[in-house]
Amino acid sequence: MQHLIIGAGPAGVVAAETLRKCDPDCSIAIIGDEPEPPYSRMAIPYYLIDNIEESGTYLRDPRAHFASQNIEVVQQKVDAVDTAGKSVTLADGSSRAYDKLLIATGSNPISPPIPGLDLPQVHSCWTLEDSRNIIRLAQPGSNVVLIGAGFIGCIILEALVKRGVNLAVVEMGNRMVPRMLDDKAGGLLETWCKNEGIDVHTSCSVQSIADAGNGQVEVELSDGGKLSAALVITATGVKANTSLVEGTDIKLDQGILVNRRMQSSNPDVYAAGDVAQGVDFSTGNFEVQAIQPTATDHGRIAALNMAGRDDEHHGTLNMNVLDTVGLISCSFGLWMGVDGGDSTELYNPDEFQYINLQFDGNTLVGASAVGKTQHVGVLRGLIESKIDLANWKDRLMADPTAVMEAYLASTQELGYS
Amino acid sequence: MQKSLNIDPGKCTGCLQCEMACSYEHTGTFNPSRSYIKVFTFHHEGRFAPYTCTQCDEAWCMRACPVDAIGIDASTGAKVVYEDKCVGCKVCTIACPFGTINYSQATGKVVKCDLCGGDPQCAAACPTDAITYVDADWTGYDRMMASAAKSLPSAEANA
Numbered sequence: 099m100q101h102l103i104i105g106a107g108p109a110g111v112v113a114a115e116t117l118r119k120c121d122p123d124c125s126i127a128i129i130g131d132e133p134e135p136p137y138s139r140m141a142i143p144y145y146l147i148d149n150i151e152e153s154g155t156y157l158r159d160p161r162a163h164f165a166s167q168n169i170e171v172v173q174q175k176v177d178a179v180d181t182a183g184k185s186v187t188l189a190d191g192s193s194r195a196y197d198k199l200l201i202a203t204g205s206n207p208i209s210p211p212i213p214g215l216d217l218p219q220v221h222s223c224w225t226l227e228d229s230r231n232i233i234r235l236a237q238p239g240s241n242v243v244l245i246g247a248g249f250i251g252c253i254i255l256e257a258l259v260k261r262g263v264n265l266a267v268v269e270m271g272n273r274m275v276p277r278m279l280d281d282k283a284g285g286l287l288e289t290w291c292k293n294e295g296i297d298v299h300t301s302c303s304v305q306s307i308a309d310a311g312n313g314q315v316e317v318e319l320s321d322g323g324k325l326s327a328a329l330v331i332t333a334t335g336v337k338a339n340t341s342l343v344e345g346t347d348i349k350l351d352q353g354i355l356v357n358r359r360m361q362s363s364n365p366d367v368y369a370a371g372d373v374a375q376g377v378d379f380s381t382g383n384f385e386v387q388a389i390q391p392t393a394t395d396h397g398r399i400a401a402l403n404m405a406g407r408d409d410e411h412h413g414t415l416n417m418n419v420l421d422t423v424g425l426i427s428c429s430f431g432l433w434m435g436v437d438g439g440d441s442t443e444l445y446n447p448d449e450f451q452y453i454n455l456q457f458d459g460n461t462l463v464g465a466s467a468v469g470k471t472q473h474v475g476v477l478r479g480l481i482e483s484k485i486d487l488a489n490w491k492d493r494l495m496a497d498p499t500a501v502m503e504a505y506l507a508s509t510q511e512l513g514y515s
Numbered sequence: 516m517q518k519s520l521n522i523d524p525g526k527c528t529g530c531l532q533c534e535m536a537c538s539y540e541h542t543g544t545f546n547p548s549r550s551y552i553k554v555f556t557f558h559h560e561g562r563f564a565p566y567t568c569t570q571c572d573e574a575w576c577m578r579a580c581p582v583d584a585i586g587i588d589a590s591t592g593a594k595v596v597y598e599d600k601c602v603g604c605k606v607c608t609i610a611c612p613f614g615t616i617n618y619s620q621a622t623g624k625v626v627k628c629d630l631c632g633g634d635p636q637c638a639a640a641c642p643t644d645a646i647t648y649v650d651a652d653w654t655g656y657d658r659m660m661a662s663a664a665k666s667l668p669s670a671e672a673n674a
Contacts, residue, residue: 108581138581144602149623154602158583391579391610398578419605426618428609471605473553475575476614483612502614503555506564510524 099124101404102186102194104176104342105202106130108138108390109371111157112397113200113404114169120405126168127194129186131175134226135160140390142229146236146257152226181346181364198366198404201343201354202397205336205372205388210245214307219315220330223254235329238262243317243327245304247274251333252287252422258331259294259423266297266325268304268317278418278429282445283452283468290425290450299323338373338386351375353386358410360400368404370396379413379482380431380463387416415482419474425450428474431481432456432464439463442495455498460488465501473502480505517592519651520628520635522565526645529554529563536640540631542621549621551628552637552646565637565646568615568628570594576627579610593630601625 101117103110106128114126130136134152141155158164164171175189185195207222209215221231232254236242240263244251247269258265269276273284274291291298303320307330310316317325338353349355349363353375360368360376371393378385392414402409419428435441435456443454449469456464461484465477480487480501487494490504534550542549552567570593577585577594584600585607587593596616601624607616608625616627628635630648638648 112578140581140604140606141602144604150602154582154600156583157581390581390606394578417609419609421603421605426605430609471608471618471620473614473617475608475611475616478609479612479614502553502566503557505614506555506566507557510564510566 099405100195100197101126101200102196102198103128103200103202104130104179104186105200105204105371105373106132106136106157106171107202107204107371107393108157109204109374109393109397109400110200110202111136112394113202113370113401114164115167116398116401117405118167118169120402120407124405125170127170127172128164129172129174129176129188129194131173131189132225132227133173136164136171137226138390139224142223142226143253143257145226145229146232146254147260155226176342179342179346179367181343181348181367184366196366198368200397200400200404201362201367201369201373202371202393203339203342203373205386206339207332208335208337210304210332210334212245212304212307214309214315215332217307217309217315217330219313219328220307220332222332223250224336232329232331233261236261236263237328239264240328241314241326242266242329242331243268243304243325244331244333246333246335247271247298247300248333248335249275249278249418249420250336251331252420254331254333255291255296256421256423259296263329264297265295266299266327267291268299268302268319270301270303272301274298274300274422275420275427278420278433279427279466279468280434280454282443282447283427283429283454283466286447286450286452286468287422287425287427289447291423294423296423336372336388338375338388340373343367351384355384356400358413359403359408360396360411361403368400370400377411377413379415382413385416387414389416389418391415391417415478417478425468426471427466427468428470428477429466430464430477432458433466434464436463440491440495442498444498453498455494455501457487457491460486460491462487476502476505483509485509517651518633518648519570519592520567520630520638521647521649522567523645523647524562524564526643527554527563527565528643528645529556530642532640532642533565533637533646536636537628540636541626549619549626551617551626566615567637568594569613570628570630571613575610575612576607576616576625579606581606588629588632591630591633594627595629596625596627598622598624 137155242263274287354369372388452468534547537550
């Protein structure tokens with residue numbers, strides 16, 4: 099059995115390892131087009147901050163890991179996929195046949211429609227190559243403009259602050275991380291960032307970027323303001339990288355549509371991670387979730403099915419954890435709530451503390467928190483196991499911090515009935 | 516022989532000596548807020564429940580880690596955090612559905628129970644045998660099955 103995996107991110111690497119566990123004899127190759135060993139974009143903020151060497155971003159120790167598992171890693175760009183002939187063509191002109199193909203090509207940053215985006219001072223923050231450019235241009239005392247205060251924008255704020263730049267952030271939404279946090283939580287992040295000396299512009303967009311000479315650019319804002327910058331970073335979201343299978347028989351929507359076995363409309367082609375549009379646990383809809391835990395879950399389940407096991411996914415739970423210059427926030431599932439559901443919250447803006455729980459009947463379906471680092475995972479546990487909280491809901495409505503107690507009392511034998 | 520922590524909440528008096536011992540073993544200070552085992556208090560019932568990582572087979576934390584910073588201690592079976600590799604991204608803290616791997620602001624890394632390399636100090640410190648370190652087979656298969664069925668609906672379907 100020949101398994102080909104296109105994409106050397108977490109979904110691809112976990113899939114390769116899972117295939118090897120299921121079948122000691124099959125052939126497994128991961129094809130990735132970046133020059134580095136398989137690495138994690140999640141680790142880039144810590145690389146920008148000089149906390150780790152570039153090798154600290156590697157998904158696995160590249161010296162021995164892949165060879166010891168007999169997983170071939172090919173550093174080549176894939177030019178074309180032939181689903182009828184079951185082969186892929188590489189940039190060097192060679193081709194490789196497959197029995198099962200996994201597409202784990204991730205996502206690419208979206209380029210906002212702004213004039214001047216092609217100037218050499220403008221970079222996205224997605225690859226190690228981008229990171230090296232940011233490190234080069236983000237010199238102490240220089241002005242930096244970050245376009246987009248979404249997850250990626252927020253997670254690199256601390257690195258930029260620590261590099262000693264003067265930082266301005268421009269976000270189109272009315273708050274920071276609008277797709278992960280509600281008004282109150284997003285508002286806490288904005289206040290926190292302003293206290294850290296960051297110039298935050300929400301409900302604002304960049305109109306144009308123009309060369310201002312001496313290596314500087316001028317950034318024109320929709321509110322009429324103008325910012326001078328030595329570096330502009332675009333972090334305005336990502337889009338599934340489906341280009342390889344466009345025009346083939348594989349059905350696409352926002353990403354590659356996959357069933358609960360991570361199988362595309364072509365039974366020999368699977369997809370996993372940011373490129374896949376699979377079942378969402380909370381809604382049952384097919385959605386792209388560009389997050390690390392979904393990538394590894396997808397990779398594992400795709401591999402089990404590619405190896406002939408019949409394994410159906412119950413759906414991935416959308417969840418995020420974010421460190422914004424030291425203020426930690428997280429959200430899970432339907433954090434914005436459901437129609438007819440109850441919600442409760444504890445909001446203490448002076449201490450930058452917030453927790454919000456969303457119920458559907460007696461079941462927790464969503465949660466978000468700011469300033470909470472202990473036992474946050476249990477929010478996932480409560481949501482994903484759909485525990486009936488009938489006996490605890492009143493207590494949680496009065497004290498939403500008691501989630502761990504609610505979980506323990508509902509799942510453990512506590513020595514009393 | 517694989518051993519595991521056996522926690523009997525009915526015997527716990529809430530003395531918190533396990534938290535003291537754990538924090539001292541791992542941080543060199545008596546600081547329950549930095550303990551990896553936590554005693555939860557149920558005021559209404561007058562009960563206590565010590566709780567920490569069960570070293571579960573699923574190892575959600577290990578699977579979610581983007582930089583291979585969580586591995587298995589071959590001698591104890593514990594899932595352990597390699598501090599030199601952990602970048603502090605916290606993905607494991609939302610991936611673990613039991614809430615037992617947590618970010619430490621003091622170290623900038625995540626922390627979890629490592630069974631103290633095979634000599635768990637919480638068990639050694641517990642004066643009432645609410646926490647014991649025993650042959651894994653003796654921790655009560657039926658109890659674990661019942662707990663799993665309650666907490667993970669999918670476990671019932673697969674049973």
